[in-house]
Amino acid sequence: MSKYYLTTPIYYVNAAPHIGHTYTTLVADTIKRLKAMQGIEAYLVTGTDEHGQKIERAAAKIGKSPQEYTDLISAEFEQTWKQLGLSIDKSQRTTSPQHAAAVAKLFAACDAAGYIYKGSYTGYYSVTSEAFVADAKEGDVDPDSGQPLELVTEENLFFKLSAFQDKIIELHETNPQFLQPDSRRNEVLAFLKNEKLQDLSISRTTVKWGIPVPEHPGHVFYVWFDALMTYWSAVEGTDLWPADLHLMSKEIVRFHAIYWPAFLMAAGWPLPKRIYSHGWLLFEDNKMSKSRGNIVRATPIQKVMGFDALRYFLLREIPFGSDGSFSFDALVARYNSDLANGLGNLLSRTLSMILQYREGKVPAPVEADASAIPVALAHYENFEFHKALETIWRWIGDLDKYIVENAPWKLAKDSSPEAQARLDAVLYRCFESLRLITALAAPVIPESAAKIALQLNIQGPLTWGHTPQGHAIGEISPIYPRLDAKVAIEQMKTLEDEELARQNTLLGKVEEAPVVNIPPIAETISIDDFVKVDLRVGIVLSAENVKGADKLLHLKIDIGEPTGPRTIVAGIAKAYSPESLINRKVVIVANLAPRKLKGIESQGMIVAASLEGGSPALAAFLEEVPIGARLK
């Protein structure tokens, strides 16, 4: 029996599991079941990434040790997967000692091959991203999260990522299947070809919560060197490595498609065979985020309509690989039309006719068209779940039509041998089709497929005609009760609130006002230091976009100097249109050394408050202030 090893990403434990985590994991579960259908023994690994400063701080904030904190959240993940019935073979935690030993092995192998060296690094560090932010300066914020940066200098161990540029390019060029879909592959290739890879800092001395680097006291492994190894450590000692498939969402593709193969190449270990990225799951076309409060969890949905409904929805509605949008309305609509009125009703009418007209015994086999089977399987093979399901459901539609066209209820009243023979044929076709449809859909809707199989009282292979004459059907009962959309959505939302409250209690969170995260106050300076900074009131005379830059505005600002207005280039184009700035009074740093931006010399800098996401809000006055006034 051949084997297939696939992974979900290692989820970061800064939040309890939500529908985004569930999406990836459910796809992995579906693929595993598909493999099983083909007689391939698939092994599914998921896990949690539990190290890092962010965890350290989050734990401290609620008065727990990092270990207690991660125990709590990783248990939430495992509990959720179990509750949802996902077929996970192993949940690997980065805090496991065995994993730590595996990371040490990778390190030793890379070191022995000469790809590790010691260096020092000074830079602005984002705690939220756990990364140094390139070219950052004082006062900058994380470009993604808007959180403040901290200036950090430390001695680090470096991995010679730069040595692998050509090899990684070659990997992607010679093996287009390595990274899919193509859009992601193109992005990574474009990046690799235009950007010189920098060596990667793989250790930290400022963080305690991590795996200690052997023979380098005080050093702890830094996120990717630690986290990616989970895929390997989870199956250490088995013959499962290399992985056949790493599944993930698109924002972490680069780490998997560049760092991970480079680490393995350095160590001389086999590379995974395939990386496949899906898109983002949006909530009614918005990004899900804590601050929007629109994060959805899977378990409330499970309670109202069954987890299969969510599985079916996500796989049928979203072309795998693309971004997709979740909404309760669409979910319930799919459930009612495809599951209740479609599959559920077809099962119900078919079995009920067999019961009424043939005393619950399936008539003799007849031939029929089952060409949907290979088509659906081919789509599955390409991870085109939505097409596979579309194919299967078209079969269901054809059967409903077939039933009406043949009107078995009329045939039943006609005692002629011809009519009775036709009735037998109709019933057999419906029954056997249903058996095959259920088998085909089972990887996506495993729980209800099992229930249906019970009612059919038979399973068997994916070949037509397996059900023998006289086969007795099981007991009939509705699989997917029709739902009132309004009521169901209300229930799900209520359960969602309860679940959120439960998680908050679990994590010791109190209802708090929106988290105010102010940047740390900078080092104390003297008044002399301060007066060195010359802040002036100026007025914007003209403003235009800078060609070739999204964020830059080219401004002429008058601060009353005899030499005339100054040219200032400011990164505020995303927040302000040029027209809106004309005649507006602003504050500028007037004695900042000039600097060229996109070929234009900027003679100063505009003062603005830095908001979440890094977007600026210009300083202004409530009173009338004259041009040229100094701020002090």
Added chain:
RNA sequence: GCCGGCGUAGCUCAGAGGUAGAGCGAGGGUCUCAUAAUCCCUAGGUCGGAGGUUCGAGUCCUCCCGCCGGCACCA
């Protein structure tokens, strides 16, 4: 600015040179085996815009507009 992707019926999308399609929703009708389910009919959408190639263009070419990614850019 560069590189990708996308823009087709109310919604989700398919179609890739030869008389505009599916599913869902909505409206009307029908059967009665079935979960007020099924089935049938109905949508008349300048196929983002403008040019061009062609006997003929959602379908090829050029330009433009809008949206989404990636890169650059934020002193």
